[in-house]
Amino acid sequence: VSRIEDRLRDAFGAAAETVRPESVAGLLDPPPVTRRRRAAALAAAAVAVVIVGASVITPLALTGGHGTPSRPAGPAAPSPSAPASHASAGPITVPLTIGMTSAQAMAELVGAGLNVAVQMQASAAAPAGTVIAQTPVGGMRVPYGAAIMLTIAAGPGPTPTPAATR
Amino acid sequence: MTAKVAGGAATPSSDAAARTEWRADAAADVIAGLFRAYSVDLVRLAVLLVGDQASAEDVVQDVFARLQRNPGRLNVLDKPVPYLRTAVVNGCRSVHRSRHRARLLRVPHEPPVWSAEAAALAGEDRRAVLAAVARLSGRQREVLVLRYYGGLADQEIAAALQLSRGTVSSTASRALGALARELREEL
Numbered sequence: 001v002s003r004i005e006d007r008l009r010d011a012f013g014a015a016a017e018t019v020r021p022e023s024v025a026g027l028l029d030p031p032p033v034t035r036r037r038r039a040a041a042l043a044a045a046a047v048a049v050v051i052v053g054a055s056v057i058t059p060l061a062l063t064g065g066h067g068t069p070s071r072p073a074g075p076a077a078p079s080p081s082a083p084a085s086h087a088s089a090g091p092i093t094v095p096l097t098i099g100m101t102s103a104q105a106m107a108e109l110v111g112a113g114l115n116v117a118v119q120m121q122a123s124a125a126a127p128a129g130t131v132i133a134q135t136p137v138g139g140m141r142v143p144y145g146a147a148i149m150l151t152i153a154a155g156p157g158p159t160p161t162p163a164a165t166r
Numbered sequence: 167m168t169a170k171v172a173g174g175a176a177t178p179s180s181d182a183a184a185r186t187e188w189r190a191d192a193a194a195d196v197i198a199g200l201f202r203a204y205s206v207d208l209v210r211l212a213v214l215l216v217g218d219q220a221s222a223e224d225v226v227q228d229v230f231a232r233l234q235r236n237p238g239r240l241n242v243l244d245k246p247v248p249y250l251r252t253a254v255v256n257g258c259r260s261v262h263r264s265r266h267r268a269r270l271l272r273v274p275h276e277p278p279v280w281s282a283e284a285a286a287l288a289g290e291d292r293r294a295v296l297a298a299v300a301r302l303s304g305r306q307r308e309v310l311v312l313r314y315y316g317g318l319a320d321q322e323i324a325a326a327l328q329l330s331r332g333t334v335s336s337t338a339s340r341a342l343g344a345l346a347r348e349l350r351e352e353l
Binding site: 002005010013016017019110118 | 191192195198199201206210211214219222230231245247279280287288289291292299310311314345346349351
């Protein structure tokens, strides 16, 4: 590994961290179609969770899956909202998300300090957009930043029962 | 350990056979979930390619707006992450193209986070490295960012940029050579 590669990793990482998770705006309203109110409410909820959970947001599904997730608080730029307790992240109990809508599930997992991987799978039985499988399963103890694979029902399906709001 | 970003070229279109209509509320929910999980990472990726957070956020919002307008696209996204990554890289290319046009009209844009002017990034050495990366060709910059920030394997970079694997590795080594010369360093 050459020194120039190390310098690149360091510089890219530092520049990426100038984007503070809490500074990223939520999802804008979709272009006028249907269900605007619902989408707006979801976006607002996502923003709220971002703010509340800023200290435990773990990036990065973009890392090849073999790196440790970058923590929000680097030594050079500590997040003002990062509690010290997260500096020594112990094992995390994986929440059970099967049956949740994907937005709820991802908010739950990211809020718990985990990474999320997603795959879609056609399902005749489950409502579209709900989580139909999860690996590792709920209740397992995993390290901070571990990746949880969610399988989400794709396509049309039966109408979901109204989801419990968080 | 997980297949979350392994392989899988992004295939944003075609495959009409797999195409079914999503119910609007279910699609909105999935899209909100994807945004929740990946927006920060994608904005960070875009910042490295376009330089400033405002442009980076615009690129990412555009990608999700397109998904919202065409939720049927979700059906071909058995692996959403490679799709989102490729869409963001393509969006960043559009930013560079429109900046090129704007430069002809002398319209200024936000200084990059690694400029001394932006004062967002500590460390003169880091700023020099990133400024040198910014002077590379677009493809070289994309390959280096995906490899050394994204941590992707060359195979995954090839899929994301729709290049051959050989082109990825030759692009990377030429880019590293150019940087080493510019930064006066042995490879």
